[in-house]
Amino acid sequence: MTPIIQLGLGGVGRALVRQMLAVAPTIRRRYGIDLRYTALVDSRGALAGDPALTDDQIQTVLTAKAAGHHIDSLAHAITDRHWLELLPATMAIVVDVTAAGSHAAPLAAAISAGHRVVLANKRPLCESYELFAALTERGATRYEATVGAGLPVIGVLQSLIDSGDEVRAIEAALSGTLGFLMSELERGVGFADAVRTAHQLGYTEPDPRDDLSGADVARKALILARTCGMHLPPDAVIAEPLFPATLKEISVTEFLQRLEEAEHEVMNRLQVASANGKVLRYITRISPDNGVEVGLRELPTDHPLASLRGPDNMISFTTNRYADRPLVVRGPGAGVEVTAAGVLSDIIATAREL
Amino acid sequence: MTPIIQLGLGGVGRALVRQMLAVAPTIRRRYGIDLRYTALVDSRGALAGDPALTDDQIQTVLTAKAAGHHIDSLAHAITDRHWLELLPATMAIVVDVTAAGSHAAPLAAAISAGHRVVLANKRPLCESYELFAALTERGATRYEATVGAGLPVIGVLQSLIDSGDEVRAIEAALSGTLGFLMSELERGVGFADAVRTAHQLGYTEPDPRDDLSGADVARKALILARTCGMHLPPDAVIAEPLFPATLKEISVTEFLQRLEEAEHEVMNRLQVASANGKVLRYITRISPDNGVEVGLRELPTDHPLASLRGPDNMISFTTNRYADRPLVVRGPGAGVEVTAAGVLSDIIATAREL
Ligand SMILES: NC(=O)c1ccc[n+]([C@@H]2O[C@H](COP(=O)([O-])OP(=O)(O)OC[C@H]3O[C@@H](n4cnc5c(N)ncnc54)[C@H](OP(=O)(O)O)[C@@H]3O)[C@@H](O)[C@H]2O)c1
Numbered sequence: 001m002t003p004i005i006q007l008g009l010g011g012v013g014r015a016l017v018r019q020m021l022a023v024a025p026t027i028r029r030r031y032g033i034d035l036r037y038t039a040l041v042d043s044r045g046a047l048a049g050d051p052a053l054t055d056d057q058i059q060t061v062l063t064a065k066a067a068g069h070h071i072d073s074l075a076h077a078i079t080d081r082h083w084l085e086l087l088p089a090t091m092a093i094v095v096d097v098t099a100a101g102s103h104a105a106p107l108a109a110a111i112s113a114g115h116r117v118v119l120a121n122k123r124p125l126c127e128s129y130e131l132f133a134a135l136t137e138r139g140a141t142r143y144e145a146t147v148g149a150g151l152p153v154i155g156v157l158q159s160l161i162d163s164g165d166e167v168r169a170i171e172a173a174l175s176g177t178l179g180f181l182m183s184e185l186e187r188g189v190g191f192a193d194a195v196r197t198a199h200q201l202g203y204t205e206p207d208p209r210d211d212l213s214g215a216d217v218a219r220k221a222l223i224l225a226r227t228c229g230m231h232l233p234p235d236a237v238i239a240e241p242l243f244p245a246t247l248k249e250i251s252v253t254e255f256l257q258r259l260e261e262a263e264h265e266v267m268n269r270l271q272v273a274s275a276n277g278k279v280l281r282y283i284t285r286i287s288p289d290n291g292v293e294v295g296l297r298e299l300p301t302d303h304p305l306a307s308l309r310g311p312d313n314m315i316s317f318t319t320n321r322y323a324d325r326p327l328v329v330r331g332p333g334a335g336v337e338v339t340a341a342g343v344l345s346d347i348i349a350t351a352r353e354l
Numbered sequence: 355m356t357p358i359i360q361l362g363l364g365g366v367g368r369a370l371v372r373q374m375l376a377v378a379p380t381i382r383r384r385y386g387i388d389l390r391y392t393a394l395v396d397s398r399g400a401l402a403g404d405p406a407l408t409d410d411q412i413q414t415v416l417t418a419k420a421a422g423h424h425i426d427s428l429a430h431a432i433t434d435r436h437w438l439e440l441l442p443a444t445m446a447i448v449v450d451v452t453a454a455g456s457h458a459a460p461l462a463a464a465i466s467a468g469h470r471v472v473l474a475n476k477r478p479l480c481e482s483y484e485l486f487a488a489l490t491e492r493g494a495t496r497y498e499a500t501v502g503a504g505l506p507v508i509g510v511l512q513s514l515i516d517s518g519d520e521v522r523a524i525e526a527a528l529s530g531t532l533g534f535l536m537s538e539l540e541r542g543v544g545f546a547d548a549v550r551t552a553h554q555l556g557y558t559e560p561d562p563r564d565d566l567s568g569a570d571v572a573r574k575a576l577i578l579a580r581t582c583g584m585h586l587p588p589d590a591v592i593a594e595p596l597f598p599a600t601l602k603e604i605s606v607t608e609f610l611q612r613l614e615e616a617e618h619e620v621m622n623r624l625q626v627a628s629a630n631g632k633v634l635r636y637i638t639r640i641s642p643d644n645g646v647e648v649g650l651r652e653l654p655t656d657h658p659l660a661s662l663r664g665p666d667n668m669i670s671f672t673t674n675r676y677a678d679r680p681l682v683v684r685g686p687g688a689g690v691e692v693t694a695a696g697v698l699s700d701i702i703a704t705a706r707e708l
């Protein structure tokens with residue numbers, strides 16, 4: 001059996017548990033791999049099996065989490081020990097689908113002890129370069145879902161590099177929310193109204209500044225750049241925010257009211273681009289020679305990223321072998337089901353190696 | 355060490371050997387895998403190492419093949435035994451980068467004996483469904499390069515399926531040559547002239563009918579459909595040819611002269627499409643419910659495949675999870691370097707499991 005410890009039971013975490021239960025029998029038949037949950041962990045506690053959780057126990061956790069409860073409310077929950085101590089003596093897979101910033105060091109410790117890691121959580125890969133190197137050495141961590149959710153991005157990049165290709169440039173649109181907003185602006189909607197609508201429809205984070213700051217895109221850019229072999233510190237990638245510093249420290253309600261103060265700058269940029277016969281996109285540009293940029297850029301209308309409409313992600317790889325025409329991947333880059341599927345594929349690939 | 359037997363030393367085979375020699379030290383450091391050639395095989399003979407070929411021996415083979423010689427001309431060449439007999443007692447990877455139609459059964463025998471297979475050659479997967487099943491059961495064969503060369507296609511499809519997603523439709527442009535031709539027609543070039551130019555530039559096979567028959571696309575379509583779980587016999591996919599049966603049995607020279615006899619039909623289809631406000635593309639359509647189609651089809655101008663110009667391949671997956679917006683991969687789908695890189699990535703992935 002391949003023991004799995006899963007950290008995080010939010011949207012992605014619960015979708016992952018459901019998918020895992022659904023496919024485990026097929027995976028057993030197809031590849032002879034027996035995936036079993038050893039422990040499920042949330043921010044307050046864990047439920048551990050001996051050696052594995054039963055389907056009934058797993059369902060109890062799912063039900064409790066879906067109802068907004070925490071694992072510490074369940075019978076036999078463990079609250080006094082760190083998840084590291086729950087790892088079995090045999091090789092296990094630790095899956096981090098939390099939104100926590102605190103797991104990089106313990107995950108690296110798990111790897112030192114011979115375990116493997118799969119991540120949807122970007123933060124462990126965005127701390128010091130040394131921690132990134134410790135997590136990823138010998139392919140000990142898979143992290144496809146951190147960029148583009150279920151789209152093939154990280155695995156493609158690693159395959160290119162492993163086969164001796166060299167990246168010249170990666171150009172990408174990595175935020176569904178910002179993609180949606182730019183399309184709304186192109187349809188003639190004002191920036192403030194577009195953000196308010198996106199917020200109402202639940203297309204943005206609860207605090208829309210989490211999207212508009214570009215911080216999440218910057219994390220994805222840092223992960224891509226480090227995967228390319230660039231030894232970058234965490235602060236090497238600075239995203240251009242789509243609102244002024246004066247709107248930074250206020251409440252969400254006040255921010256939504258004062259959005260007009262951010263509108264002028266963005267609409268102005270859009271008009272200049274348009275007057276130049278170009279389109280405006282919020283993009284990531286990585287090249288080993290010129291570093292990493294994250295922000296609004298004017299693009300010629302025949303640029304691959306210019307064709308993008310709505311919330312799709314797009315990632316374009318130009319390399320020594322894909323020099324004249326890039327390798328391009330496109331599609332929805334967020335959503336709990338596709339993200340969970342990306343994580344599950346990584347778990348299966350890892351288990352096939354153990 | 356991971357022993358490798360490589361069948362085929364044509365364009366792809368030689369690029370693969372060069373890439374392998376270049377990355378082997380890095381792969382050893384990065385993943386602790388020691389990739390070694392046990393034997394190199396062409397249509398007339400083999401050179402085998404004990405246990406592995408030296409770099410000097412490998413260079414000798416490369417030089418001989420590049421000069422148009424066969425392995426049987428080399429000292430210590432083996433000509434009296436089948437490559438199956440050269441397989442070591444420990445688990446090895448057999449790589450088929452030949453253009454041969456005769457390897458499916460021996461490859462299946464190698465798998466029965468516990469070895470693994472990596473293919474760029476489509477033919478072994480296009481014989482009886484039983485042989486396809488024997489080759490692919492338990493993931494024993496990887497075959498990313500058979501469709502789209504180095505583009506992520508087969509691996510993406512398998513990940514979707516393994517994670518419990520269901521394919522509703524695959525729509526794809528899988529022939530760079532036919533893509534180039536359709537773009538020429540859209541630029542106003544006549545069909546006969548476009549084919550002659552493509553032939554002169556070396557964009558087609560030596561006999562352009564090998565491209566224009568759609569037979570190679572049909573093989574890719576069959577591989578995709580079988581990978582989706584469709585239990586299809588070899589003759590289930592019939593491609594629409596772009597020339598009449600009267601031009602089938604004549605010489606290449608005569609075919610190139612009489613191309614005008616194929617022109618009328620294609621130009622007519624193009625005009626009808628254009629009058630309907632649509633574009634004409636040579637596409638593959640697979641859906642588990644409606645089967646597999648390979649041929650010229652009219653597409654609305656906002657269809658993802660309609661945006662394709664020139665020789666790029668494009669593959670669009672619509673699934674239960676990618677229902678509203680498909681997952682799309684695009685880029686060059688042929689070329690010896692990118693094909694070899696696709697094979698090498700499969701070899702590395704396989705070696706990491708052994
Ligand atoms: N949603 C997407 O489309 C998407 C796409 C790509 C990547 N991701 C990444 O995937 C991760 C999960 O996303 P989500 O949408 O599922 O988020 P979510 O619904 O907010 O869930 C977060 C989960 O993390 C848990 N958690 C937080 N801190 C923890 C800690 N210290 N120890 C253990 N568990 C902790 C929370 O526990 P409690 O339940 O106890 O609060 C919760 O279960 C995030 O890192 C996100 O960036 C998401």
Ligand SMILES: NC(=O)c1ccc[n+]([C@@H]2O[C@H](COP(=O)([O-])OP(=O)(O)OC[C@H]3O[C@@H](n4cnc5c(N)ncnc54)[C@H](OP(=O)(O)O)[C@@H]3O)[C@@H](O)[C@H]2O)c1
Nearest residue numbers: 362363364365366396397451452453454474475688689693
């Ligand atoms: N080129 C591409 O872009 C591309 C893309 C995807 C897939 N592929 C596939 O990759 C394969 C190789 O392509 P290529 O372009 O390298 O073709 P190629 O240059 O024609 O080379 C074919 C090789 O196969 C060998 N061969 C033929 N029959 C054999 C047999 N029975 N036993 C051992 N070796 C045999 C030939 O041996 P000799 O040297 O002795 O004649 C030659 O070395 C083909 O199946 C092709 O369809 C190619």
